[in-house]
Amino acid sequence: MMINESLDDFINNASWNGTEDNQSLTKQDTYALPLTIFSLALSVLGLLGNGIVIWFLCVKIKRNSFTIYILNLAVADFSFLLGLLVWMMYTFCYLNGLSIPAIEQSYLALIIGLLYNFGFNASIYLLMVIALERYLAALYPFWYQFQRPTNLSPYLCTVFWLLSLLVTGLENFICMGAAQYQDPGSENCTYVYFFTSALYLTVVPIMVLSSVTLVAVFWKKRWHHAKPYIVIVISVMVFMLSVIPARILGLLLYFKVLQTDDFLVEFFFVTSLCSAFNCSANPYIYMAVGRWGKQKIEEGSVKHVLEKVFKEATENQNMT
Structure with missing residues (x-):
């Protein structure tokens, strides 16, 4: 679901009580503020982790075919989280009685929504190609x-960034407005959902099988240098547990299996949290796996740990 749809529905359904100086949400909307703060x-945390990875891969660590993918994945996750952060800051202000004019709100939603969806889509495709390449490196090392x-690596990254751009454009400019969930009969929008669902049905099995x-x-x-592969397996598991259920829920809402009026706003918060967790987890997975087997944390250990994980990716391609 696109980010600008959620705000329209939230604003239309949010209820306010209290005086001009002390507004508060009604009981049915009390979940929104804590979930916004948590998001x-x-x-x-995700921006910090991905920012560290981007910094070290751009400045401190020598690149190889594996780190090119990791760098692009970190940029994609950073883009998604930046869009989500700005949007949640706006939501936090709105929940506390601050707002901006409708036209400015609409432009803000469009710009942030493009960033939000563009980063998220690219993240999924890049994670898929990373898993596939590790599979090929393990089974066909020669x-x-x-x-x-x-x-x-750079060619494939470019292809998947362009694919993300295409999907994001279709989602944001053909399927627009919360009305799509209330009346999903638009043929063009339905075609978009079939297209994006087909992409997911292609991407997810490749991730899982790899x-x-x-x-x-x-x-x-029983490799001694298996950390890059462990990183990918854990990242795919996090994706499967956090993103796939939310994606299924979105399809159930669109095709009216679940009642839209009761779940639309809640769905936005659920998907945002799940996607934020998925995009925030990868840097911390790299650091946790990189520290396995170490007796103590050394000075400058972030660079050392990341370098160790990414260096082993090159070493492993010589193993049979």
């Missing part, structure tokens, strides 16, 4: 080391 906190095109295969390879070969 803000999660977004800040091909991966000697026959894999040298510039494949991750399951990697787990099987770990068990059989």
Whole structure:
């Protein structure tokens, strides 16, 4: 669901009590403020983690085919979280009685929604291609080391950024307004949902099969340098647990399996939190996995831990 749809529905359904100086939400809307604050906190943590990864990969750590993907994934997650942070700041102000004119609100929703959806879509596609490449590196190390095109990583990243741009444009300019959930009969919007759902049905099985295969390879070969693969498996598991249920819920709402009027605003908060968790988790997964086996935390350990994980990605492509 696009971000600008949620605000329209929230504003239309929110109720206010109290005096001019002391406004408060009615009982049915009391969940909104704490969830907004929690989303803000999660977004800040995610921006901090992804910002650290971007900084080290751009400045401190030598790049390889694996880190190019990780850098692009961190940028995508950062873009999503930045859009969510700004939107939740606006929601927090609104819940406390501050607002901006409707026209400015509409432009703000459009711009942030584009950033929000663009980053999220790119994140999904990049995670899929990372999992697939690790699968190929594990099962076909000779091909991966000697026959894999040298510039494949930047080319694939460009392709998936362009695909994200296409999907985001379709979602934001063809399916517009909360009315799509109240009357999902628009043929164009339905076609968009079929198209994006088909993409998910392609992406998710690739992620799952690649991750399951990697787990099987770990068990059989018992590699000493398996951290990059463990990172990808955990990242895919986080994606599956946090994003897929919300995506299914969105389809149930769109096709009227669930009552729209009762769930639309709640759906926005649920999907925002789940997506924020997914996009915030990766940097902390890298750091946690990188510290496995270390006896103590060293000075400058963030660089050391990240470098260790990403260096092992190159070392592993020589293993059979």
